[in-house]
Amino acid sequence: MLEGPPDRQRILADAARMAAIAGGDTRAFEILMQAETARLVSLSESLLSNSAEAEEVVQDAFIRLWQQASDWQPKARVATWLYRVTYRLSIDRLRRRRPSVPVADVEDGLASDGPSPEEELWMNQRARLIDAALRGLPPRQRAAIVLAHGEGLSQSEAAAVLELSQEAYESLLARARRQLRKLVAAAQTGDTGSGLDDR
Amino acid sequence: MTDRQNDLTRFNDLLDRYGADLTAWPDRDAAQWARELALAAPEARRALEDARQVEALLNAREAAFAGDTGVHDRVAEAVATSLPAPPGDGRRLILRLAASFLVAALAGGVLGQMIQPTADPEETELAMLESLLYGPGEGELQ
Numbered sequence: 001m002l003e004g005p006p007d008r009q010r011i012l013a014d015a016a017r018m019a020a021i022a023g024g025d026t027r028a029f030e031i032l033m034q035a036e037t038a039r040l041v042s043l044s045e046s047l048l049s050n051s052a053e054a055e056e057v058v059q060d061a062f063i064r065l066w067q068q069a070s071d072w073q074p075k076a077r078v079a080t081w082l083y084r085v086t087y088r089l090s091i092d093r094l095r096r097r098r099p100s101v102p103v104a105d106v107e108d109g110l111a112s113d114g115p116s117p118e119e120e121l122w123m124n125q126r127a128r129l130i131d132a133a134l135r136g137l138p139p140r141q142r143a144a145i146v147l148a149h150g151e152g153l154s155q156s157e158a159a160a161v162l163e164l165s166q167e168a169y170e171s172l173l174a175r176a177r178r179q180l181r182k183l184v185a186a187a188q189t190g191d192t193g194s195g196l197d198d199r
Numbered sequence: 200m201t202d203r204q205n206d207l208t209r210f211n212d213l214l215d216r217y218g219a220d221l222t223a224w225p226d227r228d229a230a231q232w233a234r235e236l237a238l239a240a241p242e243a244r245r246a247l248e249d250a251r252q253v254e255a256l257l258n259a260r261e262a263a264f265a266g267d268t269g270v271h272d273r274v275a276e277a278v279a280t281s282l283p284a285p286p287g288d289g290r291r292l293i294l295r296l297a298a299s300f301l302v303a304a305l306a307g308g309v310l311g312q313m314i315q316p317t318a319d320p321e322e323t324e325l326a327m328l329e330s331l332l333y334g335p336g337e338g339e340l341q
Contacts, residue, residue, distance in 0.1 A: 030275065033271065033274065033275055033278065034271060034275075037270060037271045037274050037275070038264040038265045038267070038270055038271060039261075039264070039265075041264060041270050041274070042260070042261060042264040045264075051270075055270065055273055055274050055277070056277075058274050059274050059277045059278050059281065062274070062278045063278055063281055063282065066278075066282055066283075067283065126256055126259050127259060127260060127263055129256060130253075130256035130257060130259070130260050131260070133253075133256075145257070146257075148218070149254070149257045149258075149261060150261050170216055173215075173216070174212070174215035174216045175215070177214075177215045177216075177218065177250070177253075178211075178215045180253055181249050181250060181253050184249075184252070184253050184256065185249065
């Protein structure tokens with residue numbers, strides 16, 4: 001998954017977009033936000049387990065991008081920069097937090113849900129299952145999983161977001177996938193045993 | 200360790216490294232080998248199914264974020280209300296401010312050279328020392 005000519009083209013296209021944003025083109029900025037917001041919030045939410053905070057982090061990342069648009073250097077894709085800033089801001093918030101009790105919050109959330117149609121219930125159960133499993137991973141593993149998923153970033157770009165070599169990122173991702181599979185399996189069978197790799 | 204166990208270990212390692220979508224593996228030969236092992240070995244098939252199930256859950260999570268237009272709207276609205284002037288203008292503003300500070304500093308320097316101090320340096324030092332020792336005098340409180 002090396003960066004080839006298509007990536008170079010995207011980097012140059014991004015540079016043109018950033019030049020437009022630097023000139024005050026709010027439409028170009030809006031298009032960028034439209035394309036990246038959901039995935040950025042997904043990354044931040046996976047780390048913070050809090051939607052409101054995740055949205056604040058992404059707002060902050062976009063504001064920084066706007067402010068720094070005139071200094072943009074076409075060395076990487078804008079998405080990579082945004083993911084990196086979102087990741088750092090999320091980790092900063094995580095570090096500032098005192099140990100919390102997210103499990104109780106989650107249980108409260110479950111209890112407060114009213115009855116819903118069968119399909120919605122099933123979807124909610126799946127969403128809760130994967131969210132709970134993700135929360136069982138250390139933050140860097142969570143980020144590695146979310147960055148690897150979907151069509152947002154190449155492997156080398158995801159490695160750059162986490163400031164890792166591609167090899168180190170692959171190892172981290174492999175550990176994360178293995179842990180996540182264990183956690184999902186444990187959640188499905190009701191086994192909450194520990195012994196998980198927290199690296 | 201038997202060959203079968205070795206194969207399963209390698210299969211799981213590759214699955215962890217490259218994910219459950221065998222068509223996306225960078226190493227085509229390894230993908231083909233994994234496909235054949237999954238057909239032949241129930242343990243490999245089960246591991247592949249488990250990995251696919253987890254990826255399906257992640258897909259569902261991702262789709263939920265992408266489908267929630269409220270997320271984008273909320274973020275866009277908050278960003279719009281927080282944005283400073285267009286970045287180009289903001290930069291020009293900072294440069295203008297920096298330039299005005301520079302001009303003021305230069306003017307101050309020139310004026311300082313032109314206007315000679317009237318106070319005796321020794322008296323000034325003494326006043327500062329008294330101020331430090333006894334606190335500000337009446338004149339300084341005003």
